[in-house]
Amino acid sequence: xxxxxxxxTELRRFTEAVFTAIGCGAGHAALAADVxxxxxxxxxxxxxxxxxxxxxxxWEKKRINAQPDIRIVHETLTTATIDGDAGLGLIVxxxxxxxxxxxxxxxxxxxxxxxxxxxxxxxxYHALMAVEQDMVGISMTNASPLVAPTYANxxxxxxxxxxxxxxxxxxPPVVVDMATAAAANGKLEIAQRSGSEIPEGxxxxxxxxxxxxxxxxxxxxxxxxxxxxxxxxxxxxxGLGAAVDILSAVxxxxxxxxxxxxxxxxxxxxSDPVGEGIGHxxxxxxxxxxxxxxxxxxxxxxxxxxFKSAKTVEPGQQVVIxxxxxxxxxxxxxxxxxxxxxxxxxxxxELAEKLGIERLSAREIS
Amino acid sequence: xxxxxxxxTELRRFTEAVFTAIGCGAGHAALAADVxxxxxxxxxxxxxxxxxxxxxxxWEKKRINAQPDIRIVHETLTTATIDGDAGLGLIVxxxxxxxxxxxxxxxxxxxxxxxxxxxxxxxxYHALMAVEQDMVGISMTNASPLVAPTYANxxxxxxxxxxxxxxxxxxPPVVVDMATAAAANGKLEIAQRSGSEIPEGxxxxxxxxxxxxxxxxxxxxxxxxxxxxxxxxxxxxxGLGAAVDILSAVxxxxxxxxxxxxxxxxxxxxSDPVGEGIGHxxxxxxxxxxxxxxxxxxxxxxxxxxFKSAKTVEPGQQVVIxxxxxxxxxxxxxxxxxxxxxxxxxxxxELAEKLGIERLSAREIS
Numbered sequence: 001x002x003x004x005x006x007x008x009t010e011l012r013r014f015t016e017a018v019f020t021a022i023g024c025g026a027g028h029a030a031l032a033a034d035v036x037x038x039x040x041x042x043x044x045x046x047x048x049x050x051x052x053x054x055x056x057x058x059w060e061k062k063r064i065n066a067q068p069d070i071r072i073v074h075e076t077l078t079t080a081t082i083d084g085d086a087g088l089g090l091i092v093x094x095x096x097x098x099x100x101x102x103x104x105x106x107x108x109x110x111x112x113x114x115x116x117x118x119x120x121x122x123x124x125y126h127a128l129m130a131v132e133q134d135m136v137g138i139s140m141t142n143a144s145p146l147v148a149p150t151y152a153n154x155x156x157x158x159x160x161x162x163x164x165x166x167x168x169x170x171x172p173p174v175v176v177d178m179a180t181a182a183a184a185n186g187k188l189e190i191a192q193r194s195g196s197e198i199p200e201g202x203x204x205x206x207x208x209x210x211x212x213x214x215x216x217x218x219x220x221x222x223x224x225x226x227x228x229x230x231x232x233x234x235x236x237x238x239g240l241g242a243a244v245d246i247l248s249a250v251x252x253x254x255x256x257x258x259x260x261x262x263x264x265x266x267x268x269x270x271s272d273p274v275g276e277g278i279g280h281x282x283x284x285x286x287x288x289x290x291x292x293x294x295x296x297x298x299x300x301x302x303x304x305x306x307f308k309s310a311k312t313v314e315p316g317q318q319v320v321i322x323x324x325x326x327x328x329x330x331x332x333x334x335x336x337x338x339x340x341x342x343x344x345x346x347x348x349x350e351l352a353e354k355l356g357i358e359r360l361s362a363r364e365i366s
Numbered sequence: 367x368x369x370x371x372x373x374x375t376e377l378r379r380f381t382e383a384v385f386t387a388i389g390c391g392a393g394h395a396a397l398a399a400d401v402x403x404x405x406x407x408x409x410x411x412x413x414x415x416x417x418x419x420x421x422x423x424x425w426e427k428k429r430i431n432a433q434p435d436i437r438i439v440h441e442t443l444t445t446a447t448i449d450g451d452a453g454l455g456l457i458v459x460x461x462x463x464x465x466x467x468x469x470x471x472x473x474x475x476x477x478x479x480x481x482x483x484x485x486x487x488x489x490x491y492h493a494l495m496a497v498e499q500d501m502v503g504i505s506m507t508n509a510s511p512l513v514a515p516t517y518a519n520x521x522x523x524x525x526x527x528x529x530x531x532x533x534x535x536x537x538p539p540v541v542v543d544m545a546t547a548a549a550a551n552g553k554l555e556i557a558q559r560s561g562s563e564i565p566e567g568x569x570x571x572x573x574x575x576x577x578x579x580x581x582x583x584x585x586x587x588x589x590x591x592x593x594x595x596x597x598x599x600x601x602x603x604x605g606l607g608a609a610v611d612i613l614s615a616v617x618x619x620x621x622x623x624x625x626x627x628x629x630x631x632x633x634x635x636x637s638d639p640v641g642e643g644i645g646h647x648x649x650x651x652x653x654x655x656x657x658x659x660x661x662x663x664x665x666x667x668x669x670x671x672x673f674k675s676a677k678t679v680e681p682g683q684q685v686v687i688x689x690x691x692x693x694x695x696x697x698x699x700x701x702x703x704x705x706x707x708x709x710x711x712x713x714x715x716e717l718a719e720k721l722g723i724e725r726l727s728a729r730e731i732s
Contacts, residue, residue: 076474078444079655108442109477113656136613152685154677164609166616174612176605182598199597208679226592226599231565232548233592239542239688240606242673243530246540247502250532250665251656257672274668289445290479290617299616302640306623307608311520313574319518322605 001193003339006360011049011338012037014348014360018052021355022059023066024088032090035121040338043329046186047122050344053351055088055119057265064088064118070095078107081252082114086277089120093139093280097126100284101133108289113252116276119143119263123163124177124326130165130284131173134293137165138283142248142255144262147181148222149238150230153208155222156257159184160244165323167287169297171304175323180241181223182234188214188223201228247281254279367559369705372726377415377704378403380714380726384418387721388425389432390454398456401487406704409695412552413488416710419717421454421485423631430454430484436461444473447618448480452643455486459505459646463492466650467499474655479618482642485509485629489529490543490692496531496650497539500659503531504649508614508621510628513547514588515604516596519574521588522623525550526610531689533653535663537670541689546607547589548600554580554589567594613647620645 012033019029040048058064068087072080080099084092096112103110120126123139130137143158159179166174183202191198191214198214205211206220210229217223226237249256254275261269261278287296310319340348345360352359378399385395406414424430434453438446446465450458462478469476486492489505496503509524525545532540549568557564557580564580571577572586583589592603615622620641627635627644653662676685706714711726718725 074655074657076652076655079474079651081656107473108445109475111475111651111655136617149673149676149685151678151680151683152673152676153679156673156676156685164605164613166612174608176609178599178602178605180602182593201598204679226602227548228594228598232567232594232598233544235686235688236544236546236592239530239544242540242688243542246532246666246669247530250662250669251502251653253657253661253665256665256669274665285445285477286442287617289440289442289477290447291440291619295619296616299619299622299640300612303612303616303622307515307518307522310515310518310522312517313519313570314517317517319515319522320601322601322608 002342004342004345005337005339007337008037008041008334010360011040014352014357015049015052017357018056018351018355021357022056025067028088028091031094032088035090035094035125038125039122041330041333042122042124042326043333044122044326046184046189049340049348051119053347054263054265056351056355058118058263061265063261063265063269068092072099078103078109079111082112084114084117084277086116086118089118089141089278089280092117093120093126093141093282094129096280097129097137097139097282097284100282101130101135104130104135104284104286105133109283109285111283112281113247114280114282115249115252115254117254117278117280119278120280122177123161124165124175124323126282127163127165127175127177128173131167133284134167134287135284136287137163139163139280140244140248141280142245142260142278144260145258146185146217146223147225147241148204149225150235153204153222154258157238157241157245158260159223160241160248162240162244166300167297168300168304170301171321172327173323174300174304174321175326177323180226180237180244182226182228182237183223185217185223188217201232244281249275249279251281252279368708370708370711371703371705373703374403374407374700376726377406380718380723381415381418383723384422384717384721387723388422391433394454394457397460398454401456401460401491404491405488407696407699408488408490408692409699410488410692412550412555415706415714417485419713420629420631422717422721424484424629427631429627429631429635434458438465444469444475445477448478450480450483450643452482452484455484455507455644455646458483459486459492459507459648460495462646463495463503463505463648463650466648467496467501470496470501470650470652471499475649475651477649478647479613480646480648481615481618481620483620483644483646485644486646488543489527490531490541490689492648493529493531493541493543494539497533499650500533500653501650502653503529505529505646506610506614507646508611508626508644510626511624512551512583512589513591513607514570514574515591516601519570519588520624523591523604523607523611524626525589526607528606528610532666533663534666534670536667537687538693539689540666540670540687541692543689546592546603546610548592548594548603549589551589554583567598610647615641615645617647618645
């Protein structure tokens with residue numbers, strides 16, 4: 001694989017231009033670009049600009065509305081349901097998190113369930129919005145069905161990520177941002193490209209048997225929940241995925257379980273939907289609703305310091321604080337640029353051609 | 367192993383008598399007994415009356431206060447921190463959940479972090495209190511350190527359970543109630559008693575190597591997080607355990623990580639505590655803060671029906687709805703009684719002798 005490196009500024013320019021070209025207003029285009037860039041900066045390449053052409057294809061199919069009228073359709077002082085009007089999740093979820101944060105400022109906490117949305121990028125982006133306000137941030141989303149619950153030979157749940165983010169003092173925020181499947185689809189795609197086998201416990205084949213061929217997922221197999229098999233707690237990963245599905249979609253009126261519309265444009269949504277679009281769930285709680293912010297941050301630092309200095313199995317290892325690798329990637333990539341594989345660059349430049357915007361290649365820096 | 371079966375009424379009588387004998391008021395004794403009985407009824411034998419003598423030993427060591435002054439020490443309209451005054455978690459957690467429910471009734475949601483508490487029994491009990499009010503219930507607790515984070519050769523986290531509970535319509539509530547370790551300690555104890563090996567991925571030995579001998583935990587080994595190893599997502603189980611620890615203890619001012627005091631009386635708490643007692647986190651959100659209750663319940667029923675009717679790997683299997691086996695156990699045990707192994711019965715009768723209360727054996731029904 002060949003990597004080309006781009007500046008953050010250049011990728012941002014390009015991404016905003018794509019969203020503007022499909023009809024997003026300037027503010028929305030900048031926000032959607034910010035969410036995707038944050039993913040590339042944090043090293044989560046599967047959720048960044050590599051997905052741009054996927055969003056555009058869904059827009060072409062009229063499954064994404066570039067000018068949504070996002071609105072609150074039900075609320076109490078600290079809860080609300082938001083209708084995303086089929087907008088980009090990249091815009092709808094930050095809108096919802098802002099509502100959660102405003103409620104938290106006044107009442108201590110805010111909780112938003114979202115329907116009629118689309119893929120919202122990395123969960124961490126939205127949870128970190130709350131952290132910037134000295135709040136605990138929580139974000140979840142359901143997603144196209146790929147995961148078979150324990151005992152099932154059918155895809156009933158998405159990789160349904162959940163994220164918990166906490167401010168710290170001298171250390172970066174602690175961000176637990178994880179798919180509830182044993183391995184996310186991105187890892188499979190890497191194995192597919194390199195032609196290597198995958199470990200048992202990630203995928204089952206179309207007959208429900210454990211598979212080590214990463215292509216089995218595309219041949220009718222399923223991803224397995226976190227825990228991999230019953231003996232190792234796959235019912236727990238399934239339970240977490242179920243909780244995300246219910247909070248995101250049954251609470252809001254979105255589609256859930258096998259009815260969640262696919263993220264890929266070549267697959268049609270179910271003909272018998274049980275709700276509207278996909279669902280998210282976002283929450284914010286003021287830290288000073290529980291104790292003074294400085295006390296909390298100082299204890300977060302103690303927590304982090306203790307875990308980082310833990311005895312490890314191998315010499316030279318260190319216990320990784322959740323969110324630390326992504327924080328380090330961000331610092332590094334802001335300075336040195338963002339590497340993209342050549343097939344992604346080619347795909348983006350085809351997109352540029354189609355939409356009549358300036359190609360990426362001209363600004364490549366190494 | 368020999369099982370003796372007791373009526374719910376008899377075990378409740380006995381358990382209340384124990385808590386009364388150590389000085390709990392009548393209301394508190396009845397509540398604590400209710401929490402333990404719920405566990406035995408639901409088939410979670412490791413968290414029920416089998417732990418009674420453990421609670422009493424902690425009381426003897428003055429680590430449990432039988433007459434706590436449980437109080438709110440910090441709050442906003444929808445958040446609060448509660449000081450459990452070293453009371454039984456069995457009493458402190460329901461107190462906190464009641465506060466969460468009252469806040470939710472008025473403002474839509476309520477969120478309570480608890481410090482200075484002790485073991486709270488099954489997480490499901492507290493979350494189900496909210497479900498009875500047509501709310502989503504959430505409960506978590508940290509616990510004595512037994513789990514080594516990914517790469518660590520040290521016990522830094524408890525099995526830190528998290529529970530999400532949702533009301534349904536014609537079906538029982540969906541209750542996701544799970545330890546964030548690959549396997550809870552109870553499963554190890556069963557293997558220890560029967561002298562059988564455990565699967566790889568549950569435990570590492572004192573040198574950090576994968577172990578199949580269930581006794582390795584007592585010889586300085588550690589439990590592994592849900593996911594078991596890095597390749598299968600143990601960093602996710604570790605991340606969830608960390609989130610529970612931070613919400614329960616860093617937010618409230620309880621002890622966290624390796625400082626959490628042990629549940630067993632023969633181990634002393636850390637001499638350099640970072641907080642008070644152990645911590646819990648409890649939340650309640652009104653379903654009708656998001657959509658009408660009947661709509662939600664009707665879609666919950668659709669969700670459940672769809673998952674129960676899923677295609678399975680083996681013929682005759684059925685996908686299990688989270689909370690369904692516990693619900694069925696409860697119906698069955700209310701009718702047919704609660705089986706206890708003989709060594710637990712002996713232990714309880716020794717306790718009866720010590721505390722001068724009526725023995726269990728006389729009321730045994732089969």
